[in-house]
Amino acid sequence: MTNPAPKVDVPTLKDLTIDNITENVNLINAQGSDVRLKYILERLVSHMHDFARETRLSTDEWMAGIEFLTAVGKKCTDVRQEFILLSDTLGLSLLIDSISHPKPPLSTEGTVLGPYHVHDAPNQNAGSTISGDPNGKPLLCLCKIKTTSGDPISDVKIDIWETDSKGSYDVQYEDYSGEKADGRAVLRSDKEGIFWFKAIVPVPYRIPSDGPVGNMLGILGRHPWRPSHMHFMFEKPGFDHLITALYLRGDPYETSDAVFGVKESLLIDLGNVSAEQAQKYGVKEGSSLLTYDFVLVTDEETRKLRDEEARKAMKTLGRENMLIIEGLPVPDVD
Amino acid sequence: MTNPAPKVDVPTLKDLTIDNITENVNLINAQGSDVRLKYILERLVSHMHDFARETRLSTDEWMAGIEFLTAVGKKCTDVRQEFILLSDTLGLSLLIDSISHPKPPLSTEGTVLGPYHVHDAPNQNAGSTISGDPNGKPLLCLCKIKTTSGDPISDVKIDIWETDSKGSYDVQYEDYSGEKADGRAVLRSDKEGIFWFKAIVPVPYRIPSDGPVGNMLGILGRHPWRPSHMHFMFEKPGFDHLITALYLRGDPYETSDAVFGVKESLLIDLGNVSAEQAQKYGVKEGSSLLTYDFVLVTDEETRKLRDEEARKAMKTLGRENMLIIEGLPVPDVD
Incomplete structure (x- = not known):
């Protein structure tokens, strides 16, 4: 031997x-x-x-946990991320976003990304119609992007995505392919920081509930609904990547979002298109109108704030002797 | 709409x-x-x-965690449980066993089950040779099972499993099937509580390190070795299921087991077979000898101790107003 x-x-x-x-x-x-x-x-x-x-x-409870995590892993595919869904439904995703992307007062808050963003949404021009769903209620969206000092930000890449009127994203249909993209687009802000497009009024929808996370919600007596919302993602070098969404105030699920995404500052009331706007933007007078000014934060502002908040949090938590390295705390062992 | x-x-x-x-x-x-x-x-x-x-x-660290858990899930198969391996290597499995199966003084302590137990090991008679490995160092095992009062316990089902001399369990070989079981057996204690068998001296081995958990150990600068040991599982109605193992004192990994299984009371020194024993048991004089008295705890003793320990733990943790229901704490909300 x-x-x-x-x-x-x-x-x-x-x-x-x-x-x-x-x-x-x-x-x-x-x-x-x-x-x-x-x-x-x-x-x-x-x-x-x-x-x-x-x-x-107990040993039995531990084994139930092992089996649950294994089932979550088995449910993951290229187009389905059940661990992210688990993180979303336990409020971890929102918490991580809030920690990693702190926002100064008056800037636009972030929220959960969710699993339906794609990296190759079609580029479209200002004024485009991003939803081809004839059953959706038409919505004119007039938006602006500003710095925290109120200056317009031009040439921001804006990703927008929403469901169809049945509450499904294009990628959830079995025959989805890049050419069939619908309810999503990439736009650019103009030199006044403006971007505008035609979409449909968002509706509530259910998160995928045919897997272990859906079972968990059922056992906990929780519903799988998300309130009506439209997703936005903003990218421009020098500015902190902003992942956010706007939520319709008054939605039945406004205060019980299955993934904890709703924030007061992201709730909006839709207006109605005036006669003047109808003519200017080529839509029907009286149809629904979304207006919103997004405020982006620079990388430098974010880095500084992340550092400050990390320091403050360590103090509040009573974790002394911590160094903050690139915004992230580590024990100071020397 | x-x-x-x-x-x-x-x-x-x-x-x-x-x-x-x-x-x-x-x-x-x-x-x-x-x-x-x-x-x-x-x-x-x-x-x-x-x-x-x-x-x-940070968002990036969270995503690394999501990807790690997904990879762990993907590595699980019918014969490989990577989440249990993760639990083992983070000390959770041993902790759960210690909580769930408390042992009074002088009873045999439990330890990690590990992933290599099978439910259909061959039944064998007293004195059987459970390892067919010609390269293993022969080991005579003379054991006894007793109650906490020292009375023998007969007719206990004893599962025993160990690796071959190369450090591999039978199930780790690609051509494994139930008929090729080796290094494992199920025995029964006789009316004096005795069971004995012939095996080989255990050797250290590596836990499966070709998956995400192995990568984790590598990144953490940890080795994947387990010290030399032999597994035992004891079952008899009325007694708490005991999952344990005996470890060879002096093994290079005695104090750095990758899955934290070693306990002082489970360390043994091998002896040598005497002339008298050699004749009685039909083995070579001077060959290695393992002797051990296992002490089982009744279900009733275990239930009582689990309750007591849960109460004590809640008090120590400062968690007041807890009810203990079937040994498990829940908040007393009334």
């Missing part, structure tokens, strides 16, 4: 108990050199173990 | 921020009637959100 085992020089673990195992796992996880990764792992393991200790999680 | 949305009567969420989202998610998750599930979810969401707040987890 050969003994394949070389002597190893690693932290010494022994006689692990409910009370000392966390410290031991963190010790052995701390051998690498990436200080940020070590901090993330230390917090992850500590929370996971505290969760087990506080619930006295 | 039809509006498919009925009015809903659910808790009201609005204007979610970093600071209030957790409370809101817990509120909407608390609509079901299963008090235990609600408590588990409340703790899970709170820890997950606190983890994000304490690390100020």
Whole structure:
């Protein structure tokens, strides 16, 4: 018999108990050199173990968790991300966005991306009709993009996407292909920061509920609905990437969004197209009107704010002796 | 346009921020009637959100986590459970076993099951040779099963499994089938609580490291080795199911087991077969000898201890107003 085992020089673990195992796992996880990764792992393991200790999680419950996560993994495909859906439905996605993309007062807040953005939506000109659904209620959208000082921002790439009148995104149809894109477009703001287009009034819809996350919502007595909204994504070098959405005030699901996306500042009331607007934009007088001024934040403003908020949060949490490296906290071990 | 949305009567969420989202998610998750599930979810969401707040987890780091979990899910098959491996390598499995199967002093402690137990190992008689590996170092195993009062326990079903001399379990070979079972057996204790068999001296081996969990260990600077051990599982109605293993003292990985399974009480020193034993058991004098007395705990003892420990833990954690229902804590909301 050969003994394949070389002597190893690693932290010494022994006689692990409910009370000392966390410290031991963190010790052995701390051998690498990436200080940020070590901090993330230390917090992850500590929370996971505290969760087990506080619930006295049973072997059967743990196994149910293992089976649930496995089913979530098995449900993921190129066009379906069930772990993101899980993160969305547990409020984690919104939390991460709020932490990673802090917004100063009066700038436009971000919200959840959701799984229906595509990277190759068709480029369209100002005034285009982005929805071909004849059953949708026509909506004229007149928007503007400004800096936090109120100056217009030109040449911003704007991704817009919404469902059809039945509450389905184009990508949810089995015969979807890039050429059949509908309810989505990429526009550019003009030199006054203006972009405008014709769409349909958004409707509520259900998140995909035929998988393990849908089962979870059912067991928890939760509905799978999202309130009526239209998605927007803004990109321009020098500005923080903004992923957001506008929500229709008064929607039945306004205060119970299955993915926790609604924010007060993103709720809008639709207006009606005036006679003058009808003529100017070539739409019917009295039809629905969406107007909104989006305010983008520069990368520099974001970086500064992220740093400040990280410092403030560490203080509030009582986590002293932390360094903030590129906006992300790590323990100062020196 | 039809509006498919009925009015809903659910808790009201609005204007979610970093600071209030957790409370809101817990509120909407608390609509079901299963008090235990609600408590588990409340703790899970709170820890997950606190983890994000304490690390100020970035969008990129979150996405790396989503991709990691997806890869773990994709690696799972009928014969490979990568989520259990993840749980094992983060010390969660050992923790859960310690919580769920508390042991009074002097009883045999449990440890991680690992992924290599099968449900249809061959039944064998006392004295059987369970390993057909000609390169293994012969090991005579003389064991006994007792109650906490020292009385022998007869007719216990004992599952035993170990690797071959190369450190591989039978199921890890591509051509494995039930008929090719090797290094594993099911025995029964006799009326004196005795079971004995011939095996080989265990060797260290690597946990499967060709998947995302192996990558994780690599990134963390951790080795994938488990110290030399032999697995045992004991089942008899009226007694708490015992999953355990015996570890060879002095193994190079004794204090750095990749899955945190080693406990002081499960470390053994092998002896040598005496002339008398050699004759009695039909093995070579001087060959290796394993002797161990396993002490099982009754279901009733376990239930009582689990309750006591849950109560004590809730008190230590400062979680007041908890009811213990079948050994598991839930908040007493009345």
